[in-house]
Amino acid sequence: MIRDLLRSSTxxxxxxxxxxxxxxxxxxxxxxxxxxxxxxxxxxxxLAPPLPATNRLRELLALYRLEGRYGLGGRPVAxxxxxxxxxxxxxxxxxxxxxxxxxxxCGVRRGGGTLARLAEQEGFAPEVCSSxxxxxxxxxxGSPRGAIPRPDVLVACTNGCNTVLYWFRELARRTxxxxxVLETPFVRGQVRHHARLYVRDQLQGLAERLAGIGGRRLxxxxxSEVLHHSREASAGWRRALEAARARPAPWEAxxxxxxxxxxxxxxxxxxxxxxxxxxxxxxxxxxRAGRGAVPTERLRLLWDGPPIxxxxxxxxxxxxxxxxxxVGATATAVWAEAAALLDPxxxxxxxxxxxxxxxxxxxLRTRHQRLATLARDLAADGVIFHADRSCKxxxxxxxxxxxxxxxxxxxxxxxxxxxxxxxxxxxxxIERQLLDFLETCG
Amino acid sequence: MTHPLPLAPLLPALDAPRYLDExxxxxxxxxxxxxxxxxxxxxxAALDLLPVEVWGGGEEPAVPRCxxxxxxxxxxxQRQLQRLLAAATESVAAxxxxxxxxxxxxxxxxxxxxxxxxxxxLTYDPGISVWSPRGGAAPEPVAEALDPFRxxxxxxxxxxxxxIAGRKLQPERLATELRLQEEAxxxxxxxxxxxxxxxxxERPFGELLRTREFLTTADWLRRLQDAQALVVQASGSxxxxxxxxxxxxxxxxxxxxxxxxxxxxxVVGDDLLCLGRRWTVRARAxxxxxxxxxxxxxxxxxxxxxxxxAPTRTGGGVSRASWLLAEVHxxxxxxxxxxxxxxxxxxxxxVPELTASLARARVPLLVVEHEPGAPLAGDLATxxxxxxxxxxAAGCPGxxxx
Ligand code: SF4
Ligand code: SF4
Numbered sequence: 001m002i003r004d005l006l007r008s009s010t011x012x013x014x015x016x017x018x019x020x021x022x023x024x025x026x027x028x029x030x031x032x033x034x035x036x037x038x039x040x041x042x043x044x045x046x047l048a049p050p051l052p053a054t055n056r057l058r059e060l061l062a063l064y065r066l067e068g069r070y071g072l073g074g075r076p077v078a079x080x081x082x083x084x085x086x087x088x089x090x091x092x093x094x095x096x097x098x099x100x101x102x103x104x105x106c107g108v109r110r111g112g113g114t115l116a117r118l119a120e121q122e123g124f125a126p127e128v129c130s131s132x133x134x135x136x137x138x139x140x141x142g143s144p145r146g147a148i149p150r151p152d153v154l155v156a157c158t159n160g161c162n163t164v165l166y167w168f169r170e171l172a173r174r175t176x177x178x179x180x181v182l183e184t185p186f187v188r189g190q191v192r193h194h195a196r197l198y199v200r201d202q203l204q205g206l207a208e209r210l211a212g213i214g215g216r217r218l219x220x221x222x223x224s225e226v227l228h229h230s231r232e233a234s235a236g237w238r239r240a241l242e243a244a245r246a247r248p249a250p251w252e253a254x255x256x257x258x259x260x261x262x263x264x265x266x267x268x269x270x271x272x273x274x275x276x277x278x279x280x281x282x283x284x285x286x287x288r289a290g291r292g293a294v295p296t297e298r299l300r301l302l303w304d305g306p307p308i309x310x311x312x313x314x315x316x317x318x319x320x321x322x323x324x325x326x327v328g329a330t331a332t333a334v335w336a337e338a339a340a341l342l343d344p345x346x347x348x349x350x351x352x353x354x355x356x357x358x359x360x361x362x363x364l365r366t367r368h369q370r371l372a373t374l375a376r377d378l379a380a381d382g383v384i385f386h387a388d389r390s391c392k393x394x395x396x397x398x399x400x401x402x403x404x405x406x407x408x409x410x411x412x413x414x415x416x417x418x419x420x421x422x423x424x425x426x427x428x429x430i431e432r433q434l435l436d437f438l439e440t441c442g
Numbered sequence: 443m444t445h446p447l448p449l450a451p452l453l454p455a456l457d458a459p460r461y462l463d464e465x466x467x468x469x470x471x472x473x474x475x476x477x478x479x480x481x482x483x484x485x486x487a488a489l490d491l492l493p494v495e496v497w498g499g500g501e502e503p504a505v506p507r508c509x510x511x512x513x514x515x516x517x518x519x520q521r522q523l524q525r526l527l528a529a530a531t532e533s534v535a536a537x538x539x540x541x542x543x544x545x546x547x548x549x550x551x552x553x554x555x556x557x558x559x560x561x562x563x564l565t566y567d568p569g570i571s572v573w574s575p576r577g578g579a580a581p582e583p584v585a586e587a588l589d590p591f592r593x594x595x596x597x598x599x600x601x602x603x604x605x606i607a608g609r610k611l612q613p614e615r616l617a618t619e620l621r622l623q624e625e626a627x628x629x630x631x632x633x634x635x636x637x638x639x640x641x642x643x644e645r646p647f648g649e650l651l652r653t654r655e656f657l658t659t660a661d662w663l664r665r666l667q668d669a670q671a672l673v674v675q676a677s678g679s680x681x682x683x684x685x686x687x688x689x690x691x692x693x694x695x696x697x698x699x700x701x702x703x704x705x706x707x708x709v710v711g712d713d714l715l716c717l718g719r720r721w722t723v724r725a726r727a728x729x730x731x732x733x734x735x736x737x738x739x740x741x742x743x744x745x746x747x748x749x750x751x752a753p754t755r756t757g758g759g760v761s762r763a764s765w766l767l768a769e770v771h772x773x774x775x776x777x778x779x780x781x782x783x784x785x786x787x788x789x790x791x792x793v794p795e796l797t798a799s800l801a802r803a804r805v806p807l808l809v810v811e812h813e814p815g816a817p818l819a820g821d822l823a824t825x826x827x828x829x830x831x832x833x834x835a836a837g838c839p840g841x842x843x844x
Contacts, residue, residue, distance in 0.1 A: 124790075127787060128787055162544050166792070173795070186565075188550075192598075194594035195591070199738070201583075201586065202584050204583075206583045363554065364551040364552060389512075389514045392548060393544045393547065396515060396544075396552070398551055399509065418514075
């Protein structure tokens with residue numbers, strides 16, 4: 001009892017007092033370092049510096065991590081796939097960890113190959129998705145991503161791919177936590193009604209199982225409230241993405257990918273929704289002032305497929321140095337669609353719709369329509385298709401998409417790489433392909 | 443001592459294209475191409491359509507990679523796509539996509555885009571596997587939601603097939619088809635059980651079983667019956683061979699089975715997607731004997747739901763290992779040979795767990811990567827021989843001789 005009290009008061013202290021102060025200090029330190037760097041020759045980056053509004057979102061994430069490390073206070077922990085119904089978990093009081101997101105962070109820091117190798121030593125073939133290998137490698141070898149809380153439950157949703165099932169089954173075997181699977185059928189054309197009911201029924205079943213594990217029955221009002229905040233966050237994200245319609249675009253894809261994380265992990269929190277609305281407003285202000293991420297923007301491109309996490313900024317800078325801005329990406333744009341789908345008054349079916357209408361589970365026609373619309377909205381001149389060796393659902397069909405869009409006058413480049421495993425990636429090769437492509441764009 | 447007899451001299455040779463042509467001309471049965479997975483092919487057959495499965499083997503196409511797919515996608519899909527695109531010009535009634543894996547889902551999208559609307563592309567989603575070795579569903583939310591979903595999928599599939607066949611599905615025709623399938627599958631299993639005494643090479647035996655991929659069920663059954671009658675009369679004996687269970691997608695190229703034989707191994711049971719992994723009769727016996735009282739669509743649904751756990755059914759873990767071990771014991775195999783197509787994520791993901799489970803049960807295992815349509819690796823014969831040696835050294839008596 002006393003231990004519980006102590007634990008929860010420590011959690012409260014971390015959450016309300018120490019955490020924010022610590023994160024602020026971290027942010028100030030980062031800004032300071034950046035200022036110092038700016039004394040370097042001005043040619044150091046062809047990209048405009050990031051907006052201060054992005055700090056708020058980064059802080060939210062940092063604070064959340066801190067909470068996971070020191071301030072859980074007995075709160076149950078769920079490890080979930082990035083397409084899982086985070087809103088439901090949040091409404092039932094779970095602290096949510098997304099291993100794929102953690103893997104991406106390792107990828108950014110270029111630790112991917114080392115971790116992947118550890119998983120390969122355990123028998124996982126190099127052909128298996130690197131997100132899975134990185135995460136399993138982190139589990140086997142101790143993670144450079146810092147201690148993340150152990151799971152009380154695992155939730156895998158198949159709306160991105162089936163790989164997550166094999167991956168999460170292995171996590172279940174290694175952590176001993178129960179695994180719940182949500183299956184979402186592949187969508188060809190319109191979502192069929194029986195598929196919606198199938199997902200709805202699973203969600204309701206999941207809520208019951210979670211109550212058994214986390215000890216909190218689902219309060220329908222709380223779920224509606226979380227969905228409301230989630231919808232607001234998604235709407236804020238849409239607003240921010242739409243700001244890239246301006247010429248020059250006030251931000252570009254490297255920041256879009258980096259700032260997607262709070263939406264993926266922390267949707268459903270009011271602070272997240274506020275953070276994205278502020279971001280949208282700041283970007284609009286920046287474009288009203290005529291300032292762009294690539295100040296001398298000449299060419300506007302889209303990115304299809306997962307980012308190459310370990311070369312994310314480098315590629316943006318490489319393109320920006322040639323007056324090219326990546327003004328949008330399919331993987332970031334789809335997260336804005338929840339704004340139109342989520343309905344707090346119809347929580348189950350609308351949540352089912354969000355889970356079903358994931359880009360990777362859509363047929364080629366839908367993917368084509370999405371890309372064509374995005375290209376039109378953002379006045380893009382071409383598309384870079386990242387043919388991600390790891391992600392078959394994303395890379396299969398890209399050649400077809402490139403030729404379909406090519407027929408509509410949009411240029412395309414297929415760039416083969418991996419999103420997180422840096423082994424085999426050669427800068428010169430990729431840059432040569434990019435240069436050849438840019439030449440064809442004029 | 444005589445050497446294994448190939449089946450060809452004992453049975454009339456089968457020329458698949460000629461067979462398909464005859465079926466069309468004489469009985470009006472148009473082929474429906476089936477991609478790998480758990481599709482209710484009995485529905486097609488009961489509507490007098492001819493289910494023809496598309497795998498990766500055979501000579502054609504000569505080009506190993508399809509430019510419409512990235513090079514890191516499995517060669518099975520590469521070859522399938524090339525074949526299916528070529529088939530669009532032939533008189534095929536439809537293509538069926540059972541959504542086996544991420545690659546097949548993508549392939550399906552490409553096909554629908556490339557072939558439709560000139561050729562109907564039907565989908566059927568069998569849902570996830572929730573098989574548990576204790577029988578009944580695993581305690582997951584998905585288990586409870588599955589039945590209505592599967593029922594709706596089957597209904598939609600039946601409607602689409604009726605549209606193509608231009609007639610309604612007759613319950614008695616479906617019942618006949620289910621009965622014939624059961625009979626044929628039982629006989630195939632019986633042939634496996636008597637494998638040790640059959641004077642028949644590994645490759646002809648595999649080819650015999652795989653004629654299911656394009657024969658009508660009645661013809662497949664007849665062929666199995668003929669083979670059974672012939673081989674039991676054939677005299678001769680085999681050198682002692684080590685019995686193994688074969689797992690994976692499909693033994694392609696089929697010369698792989700020649701190497702298996704040359705190494706002194708014999709396949710006494712299988713967990714191949716192209717064969718036993720989809721034989722409903724075994725699943726029914728193991729999991730839901732009450733399925734016997736069901737009929738027609740309900741029976742079909744029950745059987746499809748009870749198919750054993752496999753990586754291609756997103757089923758793994760304890761249930762997969764215990765299913766496979768039960769098969770090893772039932773077939774009296776001394777080891778397991780797993781054929782993993784290169785770049786096949788479902789099978790590759792299953793390997794670590796399978797290796798651990800079989801090691802715990804002290805069942806020797808050999809994992810072989812192969813590529814349908816490509817020459818076999820130079821060291822494969824040596825590896826297979828070493829595996830046979832391992833089985834001998836483990837003190838298992840050879841099971842191949844009569
Ligand atoms: S295959 Fe693609 S969607 Fe699936 S885990 Fe890997 S990167 Fe994510
Ligand atoms: S070989 Fe594997 S990856 Fe390829 S289609 Fe078959 S199950 Fe899918």
